[in-house]
Amino acid sequence: MLGWELPPHNSGGLGVACFGLAKALSSGGVRITFVLPKKVDLKVDFMDLVFADVKEAEDLHSSYSTLWMSKTFLKAGDFPADYVRAALFYGLKIREIAAKLRADVIHAHDWLTYPAAIAAKEILKVPLVVHIHNTVFDRGCGNANRHEYEIEKRGFEEADKIVSVSNFTKNTLVERYGIAPDKIQTVYNGIETTGRKQLEPALKPMKDLGYKIVLYLGRITLQKGPDYFVKAAGKVLEYYPKALFVIAGSGDLQEQVMSEAAHLGIVGNIIFTGFLRGDDRDRIYQAADLFVMPSVSEPFGIVPLEAINNGTPVMVSKQSGVSEVLSHALKVDFWDVDEMANKILAVLNYPSLSNDLVDGGNRELPFINWNESASKCIEIYKQLIF
Amino acid sequence: MSSICLYFQVHQPLRIKKYRVFDIGYDHEYFNDVSETNLNNKKVLEKVSGKSYLPANRILLKLLKDIPGFKISYSFSGIVLEQFEKFSPQVLDSFKELVDTKKVEILSETYHHSLAFFYSKKEFEEQVEKHKRLIRRLFKVNPVVFRNTELAYTNELAQWADKKGYKAILAEGWDSFLGWRSPNFVYRPQGTKKIKLLLKNYKLSDDIAFRFSEKSWSQWPLTAEKFANWVSAINGNGQLVNLFMDYETFGEHQWEDAGIFKFLKKLPYELIKHPDNDFVTPSEAVKRYGAVDTVDVPGVVTWADSERDLSAWVGNQIQKSAIGFIYDLESKVKKCGDNTILDDWRKLQTSDHFYYMCTKWFDDGDVHKYFNPYESPYDAFISFMNAAKDLEIRVNMKKAKVKKHA
Numbered sequence: 001m002l003g004w005e006l007p008p009h010n011s012g013g014l015g016v017a018c019f020g021l022a023k024a025l026s027s028g029g030v031r032i033t034f035v036l037p038k039k040v041d042l043k044v045d046f047m048d049l050v051f052a053d054v055k056e057a058e059d060l061h062s063s064y065s066t067l068w069m070s071k072t073f074l075k076a077g078d079f080p081a082d083y084v085r086a087a088l089f090y091g092l093k094i095r096e097i098a099a100k101l102r103a104d105v106i107h108a109h110d111w112l113t114y115p116a117a118i119a120a121k122e123i124l125k126v127p128l129v130v131h132i133h134n135t136v137f138d139r140g141c142g143n144a145n146r147h148e149y150e151i152e153k154r155g156f157e158e159a160d161k162i163v164s165v166s167n168f169t170k171n172t173l174v175e176r177y178g179i180a181p182d183k184i185q186t187v188y189n190g191i192e193t194t195g196r197k198q199l200e201p202a203l204k205p206m207k208d209l210g211y212k213i214v215l216y217l218g219r220i221t222l223q224k225g226p227d228y229f230v231k232a233a234g235k236v237l238e239y240y241p242k243a244l245f246v247i248a249g250s251g252d253l254q255e256q257v258m259s260e261a262a263h264l265g266i267v268g269n270i271i272f273t274g275f276l277r278g279d280d281r282d283r284i285y286q287a288a289d290l291f292v293m294p295s296v297s298e299p300f301g302i303v304p305l306e307a308i309n310n311g312t313p314v315m316v317s318k319q320s321g322v323s324e325v326l327s328h329a330l331k332v333d334f335w336d337v338d339e340m341a342n343k344i345l346a347v348l349n350y351p352s353l354s355n356d357l358v359d360g361g362n363r364e365l366p367f368i369n370w371n372e373s374a375s376k377c378i379e380i381y382k383q384l385i386f
Numbered sequence: 387m388s389s390i391c392l393y394f395q396v397h398q399p400l401r402i403k404k405y406r407v408f409d410i411g412y413d414h415e416y417f418n419d420v421s422e423t424n425l426n427n428k429k430v431l432e433k434v435s436g437k438s439y440l441p442a443n444r445i446l447l448k449l450l451k452d453i454p455g456f457k458i459s460y461s462f463s464g465i466v467l468e469q470f471e472k473f474s475p476q477v478l479d480s481f482k483e484l485v486d487t488k489k490v491e492i493l494s495e496t497y498h499h500s501l502a503f504f505y506s507k508k509e510f511e512e513q514v515e516k517h518k519r520l521i522r523r524l525f526k527v528n529p530v531v532f533r534n535t536e537l538a539y540t541n542e543l544a545q546w547a548d549k550k551g552y553k554a555i556l557a558e559g560w561d562s563f564l565g566w567r568s569p570n571f572v573y574r575p576q577g578t579k580k581i582k583l584l585l586k587n588y589k590l591s592d593d594i595a596f597r598f599s600e601k602s603w604s605q606w607p608l609t610a611e612k613f614a615n616w617v618s619a620i621n622g623n624g625q626l627v628n629l630f631m632d633y634e635t636f637g638e639h640q641w642e643d644a645g646i647f648k649f650l651k652k653l654p655y656e657l658i659k660h661p662d663n664d665f666v667t668p669s670e671a672v673k674r675y676g677a678v679d680t681v682d683v684p685g686v687v688t689w690a691d692s693e694r695d696l697s698a699w700v701g702n703q704i705q706k707s708a709i710g711f712i713y714d715l716e717s718k719v720k721k722c723g724d725n726t727i728l729d730d731w732r733k734l735q736t737s738d739h740f741y742y743m744c745t746k747w748f749d750d751g752d753v754h755k756y757f758n759p760y761e762s763p764y765d766a767f768i769s770f771m772n773a774a775k776d777l778e779i780r781v782n783m784k785k786a787k788v789k790k791h792a
Contacts, residue, residue, distance in 0.1 A: 328745065331761065341407070346767075356703045
């Protein structure tokens with residue numbers, strides 16, 4: 001299995017998903033060698049870890065020139081950006097590793113590992129499953145980076161089977177990459193529900209004053225739609241002044257979001273917490289009266305499941321994979337700020353709505369688990385091997 | 387002797403449009419959706435009329451004229467009759483034509499297809515009276531048999547109907563209270579003197595209403611011959627087979643392609659092939675057959691879902707809080723003296739609004755999803771509560787005005 005990151009050395013959902021899936025696969029009887037691009041300090045007992053030792057400073061030109069990616073990307077004056085370089089180095093380094101390994105299937109997660117996956121397939125001569133958690137269209141919100149797109153497309157074409165995290169993403173692959181629908185199988189992500197920790201909720205003084213809390217948690221980037229969240233906040237506050245809108249996360253859109261809040265005159269009702277981990281994260285979930293994921297394009301979206309696990313009702317955009325698996329969630333189009341405000345206000349006004357969302361969410365959450373995802377992957381492996 | 391009693395429920399709710407919080411205080415029209423969705427009441431009524439009511443009426447009219455002993459009965463909600471008058475008078479005319487054969491009985495129910503009996507007896511009685519007046523005006527008949535919304539039944543309801551002089555009342559023939567007894571007899575409700583109870587044979591009724599086009603069912607395809615044989619097999623073990631179902635079974639729930647109209651055309655002929663079978667209306671049934679036993683139903687039994695209780699309407703918290711909110715407004719609404727407000731308030735009592743908020747997804751969920759014009763039960767709740775809040779504001783403003791003038 002080829003990955004790019006694993007928790008706690010992760011920047012987002014990809015590492016969490018790889019870890020959850022690998023763990024469930026392992027308990028389902030699959031022996032996994034997990035390859036990471038760089039050495040990190042990590043203790044995992046259910047699989048073997050191998051590090052490719054990718055150093056971004058190396059000169060790609062001096063390396064193998066026969067590889068498809070060198071031909072595709074290393075034309076003069078067209079030198080790729082940092083991540084693309086790293087992905088390509090990963091592809092070079094994997095050759096030494098793969099030569100020493102045995103495997104029945106290669107399973108690779110997201111474009112950063114695809115060059116490595118293709119190289120490993122050349123050497124090991126076994127079927128390749130590529131897993132897509134996030135396409136360049138999700139990341140760029142319509143403006144696709146050409147190199148990343150080419151790597152993704154090549155990965156999909158070289159794969160024997162593609163696993164997408166939702167039908168939403170499957171459609172993107174069919175429409176934007178021209179991939180045959182029957183080559184793609186949707187396998188939803190899961191969540192490990194370890195039971196709710198009883199923590200002192202965050203922002204208790206404000207809650208004691210009767211404020212209701214609406215939470216956004218995620219990177220503050222165009223893809224995640226924080227600007228729509230702030231616009232909806234503006235509408236909600238006209239009708240419900242005692243609401244606080246918490247934005248937990250960081251990202252390049254933060255300044256823009258702040259100035260939008262200032263423009264709407266609601267700075268006093270918006271709190272930026274920065275990036276939160278661990279108990280702090282759970283405390284803010286538990287403090288919230290509603291969690292909102294207004295993503296413009298979200299292949300899956302594990303965060304709302306974390307919110308439900310913390311007993312908080314959720315609203316998700318219809319442009320998300322998780323909306324396909326959650327029944328007990330409010331759903332809106334990310335651009336429909338009025339509807340977002342309408343629904344936020346309903347949750348703030350009617351405790352029965354909030355209670356039923358939480359009850360229902362808790363009932364369905366156990367069905368959205370990694371064992372379910374793993375058994376679907378094992379079916380795919382079997383079909384490819386036998 | 388085995389008599390067959392056919393009763394069809396005709397009802398279409400006035401669905402609430404997508405009504406947002408921003409509309410409160412500005413827009414007092416809750417039921418006038420004009421979108422392409424199934425929230426558009428006119429569109430739905432026209433669709434169901436074309437697919438179901440009109441073709442089924444044509445078939446039944448011919449059967450009533452051709453077969454001397456053939457009889458049927460209907461119960462119409464006031465809400466659906468109002469919509470016929472407004473959107474499709476030709477459908478109303480075709481029902482009148484059926485009633486004019488004198489072989490069709492019309493039952494009594496609440497005008498607004500509500501669950502008012504369980505929330506306000508006073509309001510319940512007013513709705514039943516309003517319904518009676520409408521039936522008299524449109525069909526020139528006086529109903530003598532009562533059926534409550536969703537067939538929701540208890541001893542208490544039967545006792546009320548007994549006092550009001552009804553000859554019969556309808557209920558689901560549910561095992562929980564029948565035990566070893568058969569629904570194919572007439573019974574006497576607990577604590578009543580004269581009224582008799584007619585119980586739906588849910589197995590046979592649902593074979594048509596739910597399973598007719600279900601290919602995974604072992605008895606599929608269901609033919610009129612086969613069904614008539616099942617009914618005739620009751621001879622000797624029962625006196626009466628009550629086949630109660632939604633009228634939309636014909637053409638809307640079960641499609642023409644699946645052969646439901648051919649089945650309907652043939653069924654009465656197949657049934658009377660057996661010399662011991664005949665047809666009765668509910669009031670004829672209780673005239674002909676005496677009660678064989680007393681039936682005790684202390685808790686509410688309905689015809690819905692595997693639970694046969696009210697949980698499809700008031701099972702979860704959003705449903706309970708929504709229906710509670712509406713009935714809490716009763717005295718204010720009635721004191722404010724505004725008939726438009728009263729009418730809107732009553733239209734918000736229609737049971738369908740609460741059914742759309744049902745979140746029992748995992749067992750009965752499919753049926754609920756199919757009948758739900760909203761994207762989710764939560765969306766249904768939000769539009770309902772926003773509209774109800776607007777109504778509350780209207781009532782309060784009216785009250786303020788009345789005070790000012792006084």
